[in-house]
Amino acid sequence: xxxxxxxxxxxxxxxxxxxxxxxxxxxxxxxxxxxxxxxxxxxxxxxxxxxxxxxxxxxxxxxxxxxxxxxxxxxxxxxxxxxxxxxxxxxxxxxxxxxxxxxxxxxxxxxxxxxxxxxxxxxxxxxxxxxxxxxxxxxxxxxxxxxxxxxxxxxxxxxxxxxxxxxxxxxxxxxxxxxxxxxxxxxxxxxxxxxxxxxxxxxxxxxxxxxxxxxxxxxxxxxxxxxxxxxxxxxxxxxxxxxxxxx
Amino acid sequence: xxxxxxxxxxxxxxxxxxxxxxxxxxxxxxxxxxxxxxxxxxxxxxxxxxxxxxxxxxxxxxxxxxxxxxxxxxxxxxxxxxxxxxxxxxxxxxxxxxxxxxxxxxxxxxxxxxxxxxxxxxxxxxxxxxxxxxxxxxxxxxxxxxxxxxxxxxxxxxxxxxxxxxxxxxxxxxxxxxxxxxxxxxxxxxxxxxxxxxxxxxxxxxxxxxxxxxxxxxxxxxxxxxxxxxxxxxxxxxxxxxxxxxx
Amino acid sequence: xxxxxxxxxxxxxxxxxxxxxxxxxxxxxxxxxxxxxxxxxxxxxxxxxxxxxxxxxxxxxxxxxxxxxxxxxxxxxxxxxxxxxxxxxxxxxxxxxxxxxxxxxxxxxxxxxxxxxxxxxxxxxxxxxxxxxxxxxxxxxxxxxxxxxxxxxxxxxxxxxxxxxxxxxxxxxxxxxxxxxxxxxxxxxxxxxxxxxxxxxxxxxxxxxxxxxxxxxxxxxxxxxxxxxxxxxxxxxxxxxxxxxxx
Amino acid sequence: xxxxxxxxxxxxxxxxxxxxxxxxxxxxxxxxxxxxxxxxxxxxxxxxxxxxxxxxxxxxxxxxxxxxxxxxxxxxxxxxxxxxxxxxxxxxxxxxxxxxxxxxxxxxxxxxxxxxxxxxxxxxxxxxxxxxxxxxxxxxxxxxxxxxxxxxxxxxxxxxxxxxxxxxxxxxxxxxxxxxxxxxxxxxxxxxxxxxxxxxxxxxxxxxxxxxxxxxxxxxxxxxxxxxxxxxxxxxxxxxxxxxxxx
Numbered sequence: 001x002x003x004x005x006x007x008x009x010x011x012x013x014x015x016x017x018x019x020x021x022x023x024x025x026x027x028x029x030x031x032x033x034x035x036x037x038x039x040x041x042x043x044x045x046x047x048x049x050x051x052x053x054x055x056x057x058x059x060x061x062x063x064x065x066x067x068x069x070x071x072x073x074x075x076x077x078x079x080x081x082x083x084x085x086x087x088x089x090x091x092x093x094x095x096x097x098x099x100x101x102x103x104x105x106x107x108x109x110x111x112x113x114x115x116x117x118x119x120x121x122x123x124x125x126x127x128x129x130x131x132x133x134x135x136x137x138x139x140x141x142x143x144x145x146x147x148x149x150x151x152x153x154x155x156x157x158x159x160x161x162x163x164x165x166x167x168x169x170x171x172x173x174x175x176x177x178x179x180x181x182x183x184x185x186x187x188x189x190x191x192x193x194x195x196x197x198x199x200x201x202x203x204x205x206x207x208x209x210x211x212x213x214x215x216x217x218x219x220x221x222x223x224x225x226x227x228x229x230x231x232x233x234x235x236x237x238x239x240x241x242x243x244x245x246x247x
Numbered sequence: 248x249x250x251x252x253x254x255x256x257x258x259x260x261x262x263x264x265x266x267x268x269x270x271x272x273x274x275x276x277x278x279x280x281x282x283x284x285x286x287x288x289x290x291x292x293x294x295x296x297x298x299x300x301x302x303x304x305x306x307x308x309x310x311x312x313x314x315x316x317x318x319x320x321x322x323x324x325x326x327x328x329x330x331x332x333x334x335x336x337x338x339x340x341x342x343x344x345x346x347x348x349x350x351x352x353x354x355x356x357x358x359x360x361x362x363x364x365x366x367x368x369x370x371x372x373x374x375x376x377x378x379x380x381x382x383x384x385x386x387x388x389x390x391x392x393x394x395x396x397x398x399x400x401x402x403x404x405x406x407x408x409x410x411x412x413x414x415x416x417x418x419x420x421x422x423x424x425x426x427x428x429x430x431x432x433x434x435x436x437x438x439x440x441x442x443x444x445x446x447x448x449x450x451x452x453x454x455x456x457x458x459x460x461x462x463x464x465x466x467x468x469x470x471x472x473x474x475x476x477x478x479x480x481x482x483x484x485x486x487x488x489x490x491x492x493x494x
Numbered sequence: 495x496x497x498x499x500x501x502x503x504x505x506x507x508x509x510x511x512x513x514x515x516x517x518x519x520x521x522x523x524x525x526x527x528x529x530x531x532x533x534x535x536x537x538x539x540x541x542x543x544x545x546x547x548x549x550x551x552x553x554x555x556x557x558x559x560x561x562x563x564x565x566x567x568x569x570x571x572x573x574x575x576x577x578x579x580x581x582x583x584x585x586x587x588x589x590x591x592x593x594x595x596x597x598x599x600x601x602x603x604x605x606x607x608x609x610x611x612x613x614x615x616x617x618x619x620x621x622x623x624x625x626x627x628x629x630x631x632x633x634x635x636x637x638x639x640x641x642x643x644x645x646x647x648x649x650x651x652x653x654x655x656x657x658x659x660x661x662x663x664x665x666x667x668x669x670x671x672x673x674x675x676x677x678x679x680x681x682x683x684x685x686x687x688x689x690x691x692x693x694x695x696x697x698x699x700x701x702x703x704x705x706x707x708x709x710x711x712x713x714x715x716x717x718x719x720x721x722x723x724x725x726x727x728x729x730x731x732x733x734x735x736x737x738x739x740x741x
Numbered sequence: 742x743x744x745x746x747x748x749x750x751x752x753x754x755x756x757x758x759x760x761x762x763x764x765x766x767x768x769x770x771x772x773x774x775x776x777x778x779x780x781x782x783x784x785x786x787x788x789x790x791x792x793x794x795x796x797x798x799x800x801x802x803x804x805x806x807x808x809x810x811x812x813x814x815x816x817x818x819x820x821x822x823x824x825x826x827x828x829x830x831x832x833x834x835x836x837x838x839x840x841x842x843x844x845x846x847x848x849x850x851x852x853x854x855x856x857x858x859x860x861x862x863x864x865x866x867x868x869x870x871x872x873x874x875x876x877x878x879x880x881x882x883x884x885x886x887x888x889x890x891x892x893x894x895x896x897x898x899x900x901x902x903x904x905x906x907x908x909x910x911x912x913x914x915x916x917x918x919x920x921x922x923x924x925x926x927x928x929x930x931x932x933x934x935x936x937x938x939x940x941x942x943x944x945x946x947x948x949x950x951x952x953x954x955x956x957x958x959x960x961x962x963x964x965x966x967x968x969x970x971x972x973x974x975x976x977x978x979x980x981x982x983x984x985x986x987x988x
Contacts, residue, residue, distance in 0.1 A: 037295060042289040042291045042292070042315075043348050043349050044349075045287040047934070048287075050444035051445040052445075066291075068289075073433060076433050102292055107289070110348065145491060174488045174489045175485075177478055177480045182362060186320060192693045193696065195299070199297050200293070200319075200686065227481040229481035230479075234401070235423065236476075237474045238422075245419055283529065304552070309506075311530060439941065446932060446933045447933065534785060534789075536784035536785045537843050539843055541781040542777075544930075547937075547939070570926050571928065592855060596784050639988075643982075643985040648975070649978060668979055668987075670976065671974045676856060692794070692818060694787070694788050721982055723975035725918055727967060727968070728893075728970035731896060732917065739883075739966060740913060
């Protein structure tokens with residue numbers, strides 16, 4: 001299979017190297033990834049300045065842009081043959097619940113979907129990053145299952161994997177997104193010149209981590225696989241809104 | 248009502264000034280918006296460098312970040328009192344169909360929703376920008392209806408308004424997102440130093456603009472109001488996936 | 495006289511507004527300045543992405559680039575008539591000794607000189623910024639003297655003014671650059687995500703602030719005027735180097 | 742000798758790899774260079790956001806900043822032992838005449854000088870980059886001569902080398918900076934969204950390329966070595982200015 005591999009932690013991250021290592025044993029893999037850490041980039045596109053791409057010594061391609069830029073440039077222009085699948089990751093750290101909407105890792109997969117390709121985002125649910133090979137193996141497992149069960153045209157898979165040996169995984173759970181508590185308040189601080197600055201802090205704790213959520217799966221040693229719909233319409237509310245909005 | 252007003256076209260854009268002008272006649276409005284054009288910023292957060300905020304002569308606040316940064320900083324830290332509503336826009340140009348996932352305008356509203364606040368994104372469906380006051384009036388109309396019909400906790404409204412006089416509007420339609428055709432291929436070009444660069448081009452044409460979509464409403468002179476769900480889980484696929492993923 | 499006014503603290507800084515206010519009473523002034531704080535930008539040119547310019551409500555022009563970009567774009571392309579003089583400032587804080595080579599304020603003047611125009615950089619030697627009007631008056635004084643004593647083709651003036659009332663100035667001194675001690679060591683710190691980062695700290699203290707230097711003039715209540723040569727060749731060393739380099 | 746090697750074309754450029762290859766056969770070399778192309782960065786310092794450094798697979802260090810940042814961070818903080826020499830290059834393309842003040846390659850050397858270290862900037866005078874090994878050998882030659890003829894405390898060497906085999910060099914010339922004609926006018930163009938943008942174009946042609954200049958040396962097949970003085974004071978004008986400025 002021809003796979004376009006990207007991520008948001010940059011072309012230099014350990015996670016994308018581990019995933020490339022595993023995928024290229026079975027597939028034809030091209031890596032196109034950001035030249036800088038783009039965690040939190042969401043689906044941002046670099047509309048205001050031009051993109052540039054360069055090949056590194058290891059054959060990976062590096063782009064001065066976002067994860068979405070990498071996939072768009074690759075599929076729409078740079079690659080001679082269209083890939084069969086877009087894979088994004090392995091992210092350093094989980095993408096659970098509300099994280100999904102901010103994640104550049106998920107966004108690279110979403111961009112693949114918008115280009116008409118099946119797509120998987122994968123994250124290792126720990127910042128220590130001990131068992132990237134576990135996540136890589138899970139991706140291989142899922143790819144072989146997708147052959148017989150293709151994803152619907154509007155969907156991607158968001159996969160989170162516990163940072164433990166593959167043999168110790170409890171299994172795999174199909175999950176819905178949980179919810180985080182609102183993030184801790186930003187606090188003003190000062191740069192060394194005495195000017196006020198504001199930094200984001202770590203994400204909030206789990207608010208909805210009940211059974212069925214991605215949080216719950218990870219907390220219990222399961223891989224979490226959440227199908228995400230790139231159509232954000234709240235279909236369930238359309239009828240009710242028609243009632244009151246036109247009054 | 249206390250309103251936090253942001254956008255993605257920057258604190259200097261005509262659209263946000265027009266909306267501020269209309270809103271402040273009935274509400275207490277604080278403007279916090281990006282210092283540069285952030286069209287296409289999606290829900291990006293500036294996690295890798297600190298934010299700075301400054302007040303301009305007209306009282307608006309300007310932030311060296313994204314639309315999501317503006318709303319997060321405002322609600323989570325900067326404003327003394329939490330707003331009752333987040334409004335984002337008026338965007339210069341439509342945000343229809345697939346645009347939604349890339350739009351910084353929609354993202355500012357989404358961020359408000361994640362902070363626990365009702366939120367509206369509004370766009371004027373033309374790049375000429377002749378009738379911002381039409382869109383501003385539509386926002387006022389919707390705000391007064393929301394008093395009696397509060398939005399569900401996971402939803403925001405994505406409002407697109409035709410660029411015509413208010414009196415000529417055909418009405419208001421509750422819509423689902425349409426779909427665009429895949430964007431035109433990026434073409435490589437050269438910078439003045441002869442190096443290869445890639446620019447995004449304009450968005451693709453409509454692929455699904457059938458009745459019921461946001462595209463269809465705008466094309467027929469209606470305001471389009473699409474409820475968006477910030478939970479992206481493809482709930483409809485969970486059961487089926489459980490069958491094949493665990494085999 | 496037609497004056498192009500720029501700075502490095504951004505088009506929103508108090509210093510450039512104060513200088514514009516004073517200059518425009520006697521001259522025809524166009525302001526083109528960076529849209530963000532560019533302290534420390536030196537003579538950097540934005541060669542890798544395109545520049546954009548917009549006019550603000552107060553008539554000032556704002557550019558997404560460096561001080562050198564602003565002057566280059568203004569003189570080389572944007573202004574219909576070539577200015578007679580480039581003025582840069584009033585910088586918030588002194589530009590003394592080694593500061594000169596890093597200063598975006600000085601660089602805007604240097605760029606003017608490279609375009610063939612006389613140029614003055616002016617800084618208020620305090621971060622409190624109480625008496626910008628003093629520095630503005632000093633610039634007016636110097637401009638009127640330059641009419642009869644034009645600057646040589648390779649030179650610009652670097653003016654530093656004490657932050658005191660104009661009537662209390664001790665006078666004006668022609669000075670040479672002093673020297674700072676090597677800056678305090680950068681110390682590694684951590685961002686809120688636990689990653690190592692490095693910030694510059696304040697500049698080092700004076701190492702050569704002896705009589706005749708810019709430091710000495712300011713410390714004694716004088717304006718400091720240092721002529722700077724944009725040719726950096728160490729002419730005094732050419733002969734001696736020829737001896738040993740070709741052996 | 743312990744050498745800190747940097748450049749402005751980025752840690753991935755062919756020129757810095759060629760120079761590292763040659764230097765490390767005789768010296769202990771650490772590479773710290775920008776993660777992106779910083780041509781035109783001049784002496785810019787990243788004062789407004791923190792620096793980050795990472796080690797690549799080949800042992801080189803990559804910094805999200807300018808050439809001056811790389812040298813400052815290396816000497817002031819990151820390296821356990823202070824280097825004996827800072828070398829910057831090999832730049833892809835000449836740094837002659839007016840180029841010097843904009844060059845990030847020269848700036849990295851200047852920063853070394855400000856930290857108290859001897860410093861050499863080296864450029865290959867062609868954009869084809871066929872004979873980087875010639876420039877590397879010239880640097881080795883100069884380093885061995887500097888042992889017996891140390892540079893004055895305010896000076897660095899700006900070396901330009903013709904892009905021809907080492908054996909075909911006409912020799913080495915000590916030169917002064919020539920002058921370029923004012924750059925070609927920027928022309929407004931449009932981005933793909935129809936918005937006006939401005940790009941820099943190639944540098945102007947030679948205006949002063951007479952005998953004794955760096956331009957003249959290169960044009961005649963010689964290496965050009967220009968001593969640059971990091972003190973920009975126009976000492977020759979101080980006395981005359983005192984006369985008229987205080988009247």
